[in-house]
Amino acid sequence: MIEKAAQVAGPRVIVVGNEKGGSGKSTVAMHVAISLMKSRQSVATIDLDSRQKTFTHYIENRHAWAQQTSRNLEIPNHIYFVESMDHPTAEDEAADGRSLSEQIDALAQRFDFIVIDTPGRDSFLGRLAHSMADTLITPLNDSFVDLDVLGAVDRETLSVTGTSHYSHMVVEARRRRHDSNKLDTDWIVLRNRLSMLRSRNTRLVGEGLRELSQRLGFRCIEGLGERTIFREFYARGLTALDTLDEVVLGVRPTMSHLTARLEIDNLLHAMRLLGPSTDRKMGEHSRDAA
Numbered sequence: 001m002i003e004k005a006a007q008v009a010g011p012r013v014i015v016v017g018n019e020k021g022g023s024g025k026s027t028v029a030m031h032v033a034i035s036l037m038k039s040r041q042s043v044a045t046i047d048l049d050s051r052q053k054t055f056t057h058y059i060e061n062r063h064a065w066a067q068q069t070s071r072n073l074e075i076p077n078h079i080y081f082v083e084s085m086d087h088p089t090a091e092d093e094a095a096d097g098r099s100l101s102e103q104i105d106a107l108a109q110r111f112d113f114i115v116i117d118t119p120g121r122d123s124f125l126g127r128l129a130h131s132m133a134d135t136l137i138t139p140l141n142d143s144f145v146d147l148d149v150l151g152a153v154d155r156e157t158l159s160v161t162g163t164s165h166y167s168h169m170v171v172e173a174r175r176r177r178h179d180s181n182k183l184d185t186d187w188i189v190l191r192n193r194l195s196m197l198r199s200r201n202t203r204l205v206g207e208g209l210r211e212l213s214q215r216l217g218f219r220c221i222e223g224l225g226e227r228t229i230f231r232e233f234y235a236r237g238l239t240a241l242d243t244l245d246e247v248v249l250g251v252r253p254t255m256s257h258l259t260a261r262l263e264i265d266n267l268l269h270a271m272r273l274l275g276p277s278t279d280r281k282m283g284e285h286s287r288d289a290a
Helices: 004-009 025-038 054-069 090-108 124-132 165-179 200-216 228-236 255-271 276-289
Strands: 012-016 043-047 077-080 113-117 135-141 151-153 160-163 186-192 219-222
Touching: 012 025, 012 124, 025 043, 025 054, 025 113, 025 135, 025 228, 025 255, 043 054, 043 090, 054 077, 054 228, 077 090, 090 113, 090 124, 124 165, 135 165, 151 200, 160 165, 160 200, 165 200, 186 200, 200 219, 219 255, 228 255
Parallel strands: 012 113, 012 135, 043 077, 043 113, 135 186, 186 219
Antiparallel strands: 151 160
16 A cells, blocks of 8 residues: 555555446546646556446557557556456455555556546445545536435435435545545546536536535536537547547547537646646647647
8 A cells, every 4th residue: 555655745546436337437537547648647547347348448449549540649558457256255355455456556666647447336446446546536427316326315305315325435435544544535526417508407416516525525526518529539549638630530620529628628627636837738738739
């Protein structure tokens, strides 16, 4: 495990987690990793979802498209971690935990950031990764279906009445960090797939998240809108931060590409993952690419 002193000046572990699938975890993880690389940080990525491997496939698509277009796209040092499946014993889980911890310790010697994508379900390694997170990013679709992961809601008033299973797990993971004398996790909840039209549902979900943020101590920020462009990026392993020309995209850039880039820029700024010096490097890199 990384000691407290090392966490201040050493590598930062960023975990993207939510026990519900389809919340956009892999899209967020990819954009965070590539944005850090574009700011000239060294980045390693880990996919803990050994069943779906969406994050792994995203990076594989990026590598293949870079070769096909003869473009130098940033590609992180990537590992997908295969955990024991089908009713693992306590001994299996302990062995998996040791292996993951050793892998992260080894990567911490070589990289500035480690970005970890977790499964959309409860798992031993997912819980362990949450306890290692310096920054935890929880993408959440903007609906009461997804809000249920964080809190219980009254059927009549739709107001928050308590916290839920995933919240309890994160609270326990943060407690374990505190007991180990590590810095507290910066927990960020992203409201993903936001509708362009404000509705009663949007307002009520927002009120629920504000209430839960006070109870649980997370920062709530607006994430990604409901845009098909992000699904199109996946097939070629691209991000909204890449140079959006016709050769790289495979199609002529549109206003949707520009809007997606602005949305990602705003999102990364709100996350505060980079300090002033690296923010400046990112801006210089973007101007050079343009």
